[in-house]
Amino acid sequence: MVIQKPAIAGTLESSDCMVTVEPGEGKIDLDLDSAVIRQYGKQIRKVILETLQRLDVTDAKITVVDKGALDCTIKARVECAVYRSNGVKDQLPWGGAIV
Amino acid sequence: MKNAVGRDIPDEILKLTGKEPFQGNNYKNGVPFRRVAPIIRPVMDNEHSKLVKDIHEALVKCKAHSGMTVSFHHHFREGDLIVNMVMEEIHKMGLKNITLAATSLGKAHDPLVPMIEDGTITRIEASGVRGKIGQAISDGKLKGLAIMRSHGGRVRSLVTGETKVDIAFIGAPTSDDYGNLRGIGGKTNCGVLSYSHVDGDCAEYVVAITDCLVPFPNFPAHISMTKVDYVCVVDAIGIPEKIATGAAKPTTDQRKLMMAEYCTQVVVNTPYFKDGFSYQTGVGGASIASTISLTKIMEERGIKMGFGVGGLTKPMCDLLDRGMVRVLMDTQAFDLDAVSNVINPAHHRITAGAYANPFNKGAFVNKLDYVILASLEVDVNFNCNVVVGSDGVITGAQGGHPDTAQGAKCTIVICPLLQGRIPAICTNVTTVTTPGESVDIVVTDYGVAVNPNRHDLLEALEKADCVPLKTIEELRDIAYSIVGEPEPVEFEDRIVGIIEARDGTIMDVVRQAKPYKFDD
Amino acid sequence: MSHPNMKRLRRSMMFLNCQKPGLIKDPYVYGPDSIMLDLEDAVAEKEKDAARYSLYHALQEIDYRGVERVVRINGLDTDLWREDIRCSVAGGCDAIRIPKTETAKDVKLVEEAVAAAEKEFGIEPGRTLIMAALESARGVMNALEICEASPRLFGIALSGGDYTKDLQTTISGTGVELMGARQHMIIAARAAGVQCFDTVYTNLNDMEGFRRDVETIHTMGFDGKSIINPRQIPIVHEIFTPTQKEIIFAEKVVREIDTKKAQGIGVFTVDGKMIDIAFYDGAKRTLALARASGVYKGEL
Numbered sequence: 001m002v003i004q005k006p007a008i009a010g011t012l013e014s015s016d017c018m019v020t021v022e023p024g025e026g027k028i029d030l031d032l033d034s035a036v037i038r039q040y041g042k043q044i045r046k047v048i049l050e051t052l053q054r055l056d057v058t059d060a061k062i063t064v065v066d067k068g069a070l071d072c073t074i075k076a077r078v079e080c081a082v083y084r085s086n087g088v089k090d091q092l093p094w095g096g097a098i099v
Numbered sequence: 100m101k102n103a104v105g106r107d108i109p110d111e112i113l114k115l116t117g118k119e120p121f122q123g124n125n126y127k128n129g130v131p132f133r134r135v136a137p138i139i140r141p142v143m144d145n146e147h148s149k150l151v152k153d154i155h156e157a158l159v160k161c162k163a164h165s166g167m168t169v170s171f172h173h174h175f176r177e178g179d180l181i182v183n184m185v186m187e188e189i190h191k192m193g194l195k196n197i198t199l200a201a202t203s204l205g206k207a208h209d210p211l212v213p214m215i216e217d218g219t220i221t222r223i224e225a226s227g228v229r230g231k232i233g234q235a236i237s238d239g240k241l242k243g244l245a246i247m248r249s250h251g252g253r254v255r256s257l258v259t260g261e262t263k264v265d266i267a268f269i270g271a272p273t274s275d276d277y278g279n280l281r282g283i284g285g286k287t288n289c290g291v292l293s294y295s296h297v298d299g300d301c302a303e304y305v306v307a308i309t310d311c312l313v314p315f316p317n318f319p320a321h322i323s324m325t326k327v328d329y330v331c332v333v334d335a336i337g338i339p340e341k342i343a344t345g346a347a348k349p350t351t352d353q354r355k356l357m358m359a360e361y362c363t364q365v366v367v368n369t370p371y372f373k374d375g376f377s378y379q380t381g382v383g384g385a386s387i388a389s390t391i392s393l394t395k396i397m398e399e400r401g402i403k404m405g406f407g408v409g410g411l412t413k414p415m416c417d418l419l420d421r422g423m424v425r426v427l428m429d430t431q432a433f434d435l436d437a438v439s440n441v442i443n444p445a446h447h448r449i450t451a452g453a454y455a456n457p458f459n460k461g462a463f464v465n466k467l468d469y470v471i472l473a474s475l476e477v478d479v480n481f482n483c484n485v486v487v488g489s490d491g492v493i494t495g496a497q498g499g500h501p502d503t504a505q506g507a508k509c510t511i512v513i514c515p516l517l518q519g520r521i522p523a524i525c526t527n528v529t530t531v532t533t534p535g536e537s538v539d540i541v542v543t544d545y546g547v548a549v550n551p552n553r554h555d556l557l558e559a560l561e562k563a564d565c566v567p568l569k570t571i572e573e574l575r576d577i578a579y580s581i582v583g584e585p586e587p588v589e590f591e592d593r594i595v596g597i598i599e600a601r602d603g604t605i606m607d608v609v610r611q612a613k614p615y616k617f618d619d
Numbered sequence: 620m621s622h623p624n625m626k627r628l629r630r631s632m633m634f635l636n637c638q639k640p641g642l643i644k645d646p647y648v649y650g651p652d653s654i655m656l657d658l659e660d661a662v663a664e665k666e667k668d669a670a671r672y673s674l675y676h677a678l679q680e681i682d683y684r685g686v687e688r689v690v691r692i693n694g695l696d697t698d699l700w701r702e703d704i705r706c707s708v709a710g711g712c713d714a715i716r717i718p719k720t721e722t723a724k725d726v727k728l729v730e731e732a733v734a735a736a737e738k739e740f741g742i743e744p745g746r747t748l749i750m751a752a753l754e755s756a757r758g759v760m761n762a763l764e765i766c767e768a769s770p771r772l773f774g775i776a777l778s779g780g781d782y783t784k785d786l787q788t789t790i791s792g793t794g795v796e797l798m799g800a801r802q803h804m805i806i807a808a809r810a811a812g813v814q815c816f817d818t819v820y821t822n823l824n825d826m827e828g829f830r831r832d833v834e835t836i837h838t839m840g841f842d843g844k845s846i847i848n849p850r851q852i853p854i855v856h857e858i859f860t861p862t863q864k865e866i867i868f869a870e871k872v873v874r875e876i877d878t879k880k881a882q883g884i885g886v887f888t889v890d891g892k893m894i895d896i897a898f899y900d901g902a903k904r905t906l907a908l909a910r911a912s913g914v915y916k917g918e919l
Contacts, residue, residue, distance in 0.1 A: 015641035039585035068519030076672035094709035353849035
């Protein structure tokens with residue numbers, strides 16, 4: 001998917017994360033800030049990049065501010081931001097690209 | 100060298116401090132030592148005035164110098180103004196290399212960070228450090244070591260002469276012009292002055308600072324004029340609303356209520372719960388809720404408490420007012436109800452030394468049946484960490500944790516399994532503050548684990564079938580299954596602090612935090 | 620064969636906002652019988668999409684440890700409910716709660732969408748159950764046809780807020796304004812052989828009022844109550860769990876009826892009470908509820 005316009009999803013509440021996606025400069029450019037980066041930084045980054053890969057996003061600037069979200073929440077917020085940037089709302093690929 | 104809790108204590112630190120690694124709780128039991136006696140400058144002249152016009156004059160008269168050690172108490176908690184006031188004057192005088200030996204430091208002392216950066220303060224000894232000072236120490240800004248000691252351990256370090264206090268500053272809610280000090284009355288009422296007794300006994304100079312000078316004699320004095328060199332009157336020694344607030348409303352958080360209920364069930368189904376039992380608890384929502392639900396069962400069964408001890412709160416004072424505890428032994432008042440309750444004749448003030456000093460001929464903590472504690476982390480060996488956050492940054496205080504945990508016959512630690520994504524039950528705590536041999540039962544929202552060394556308690560709880568029992572490893576596995584296993588936090592090599600055991604041996608070291616970087 | 624979960628224990632059904640990760644990550648620690656993951660009223664209009672992604676991954680990845688996972692979808696008058704069902708069914712939810720149900724047709728519409736989603740996502744046909752919330756005078760009046768509308772429908776629930784507005788009154792705390800609906804719905808549910816659940820009690824500062832409310836609906840025959848805060852769970856369970864006295868009595872009744880029937884005796888006394896075969900099912904239900912609540916380990 002192509003990031004068409006900037007979009008944002010999530011909150012800065014505890015156990016949540018806020019994800020911002022913007023059109024990129026030819027690659028994935030990830031900016032990650034997390035309250036638990038020392039313990040879970042690698043895992044969080046892996047989840048974000050894998051989620052983008054499944055959504056076939058290869059060109060985006062993505063900013064994640066994490067407040068201790070579980071992996072399932074991180075995926076959900078990344079997907080939400082990406083689909084919002086595309087304006088896609090229905091007939092989503094549950095169990096396909098979203099898994 | 101590995102100590103008794105499996106922590107590697109580098110030789111350089113043993114050499115630098117002259118300390119031994121921790122070798123188990125009772126290593127120093129019965130080992131004789133001689134208490135240090137302070138230097139006294141007798142006051143015989145009946146014209147002599149102890150009053151000084153300001154902090155500066157007090158410092159000059161006490162021969163303040165670079166390299167000295169100054170001490171403070173934390174009865175004013177986050178409302179304390181004394182430490183900053185004195186340190187600013189020391190800073191102004193251009194003194195360097197100061198050891199700051201406070202009973203505890205909090206966010207109120209954030210303004211001291213620049214003094215750490217410029218070398219005014221180069222060593223810190225305290226129960227622990229919250230706020231920006233903790234971050235500064237973890238960032239390696241303090242030139243010397245930070246030594247974290249329990250309340251009992253601090254008294255031990257003063258009476259053995261390990262910590263030599265040059266000037267003790269004792270903030271006193273009321274004082275007369277001769278230095279009879281009381282923790283009660285005045286504008287900045289904190290109820291008790293327990294932590295400062297040992298400073299009065301051991302420091303070379305003792306300066307009382309008050310904002311309420313009362314006629315001589317201020318009696319009965321909690322700290323006597325016989326120990327005080329100077330009295331300084333200032334506008335304000337503390338911010339009353341930050342010292343003790345109204346009693347915390349009982350929690351409505353079901354998770355805390357559940358843990359409180361488990362805790363109460365553990366207490367009432369273990370063998371020490373009988374008429375005359377002794378008990379200490381903390382200020383957390385679950386601890387307070389547990390005291391309240393315990394009260395109900397005590398009433399139903401006609402069981403009364405023999406004594407309650409420690410930092411006190413309203414629910415404990417209510418027990419006293421209702422005749423359900425014989426006496427309260429008070430080292431700190433956590434809310435206004437506890438402050439005002441000290442007028443009850445069965446509510447006694449005790450010194451931090453009587454409370455918890457391991458180098459007494461016995462302390463109150465040794466006579467505890469139950470203590471209810473909290474913890475940032477507990478590992479599968481039941482070691483607790485209450486000082487260093489899971490991110491490796493100093494963020495808490497030992498307080499009386501290791502003292503009461505060792506002393507009590509049944510030590511119960513309450514903590515939710517997860518704090519956000521951080522698992523509180525883990526394979527290895529970031530830093531050990533209280534050894535697993537002191538900890539008997541861990542209560543979480545996901546179940547209760549009993550230290551396998553305590554067959555007796557496990558058997559009692561299995562028989563009662565009153566709480567969901569799990570092994571500590573099971574709790575850890577549940578936590579990891581939900582949040583994932585955390586990566587080990589990386590540190591720099593430099594040691595910035597040590598966690599001292601009660602007896603002065605080294606429980607663990609704290610290393611400088613390392614900025615996080617992805618490998619690629 | 621009917622679905623094994625049609626009659627499962629549902630004393631406490633706790634609403635949770637799907638949009639709040641902190642709420643949905645481990646509600647099972649409180650021990651509710653069911654959770655109702657809400658896509659409807661609790662979720663702000665502009666977060667409807669976000670709630671679905673959270674819901675899907677929560678259903679897929681969080682182990683709810685046997686707690687039933689019901690999803691409350693958006694109303695059939697919105698353009699959201701069809702995608703809500705796709706997401707919920709794909710995620711593997713246990714049941715769909717239809718809000719504002721008015722007629723049997725509403726249930727059939729959802730039933731079709733659920734069946735289609737099960738087919739689309741390879742879910743075992745018939746796995747996903749349905750419950751219907753009645754929130755209007757018309758919905759309550761049509762309770763029986765709604766109860767009988769689908770073999771997937773395990774129960775109906777009163778939704779008191781909207782219902783009282785429709786009646787042109789308000790929630791008083793006494794339950795007077797809900798009396799008719801409660802009575803009508805429990806009768807309809809029993810006639811159709813499905814479960815019946817009461818509305819939420821929103822004043823969390825009045826736990827005594829809540830207790831009285833639960834006692835009332837328990838006496839009326841309800842199977843459980845919708846709740847909004849975990850603090851309400853222990854009270855519901857306490858009231859819905861048979862007492863030791865009731866369990867012992869039920870055991871005696873079952874044993875006595877079994878023996879007396881063999882001896883050809885129809886009417887006899889247990890603890891001074893006249894008993895006949897009509898007491899048998901009730902006593903069996905008491906023991907089943909006691910067993911499900913974890914307070915009865917006997918063999919009857």
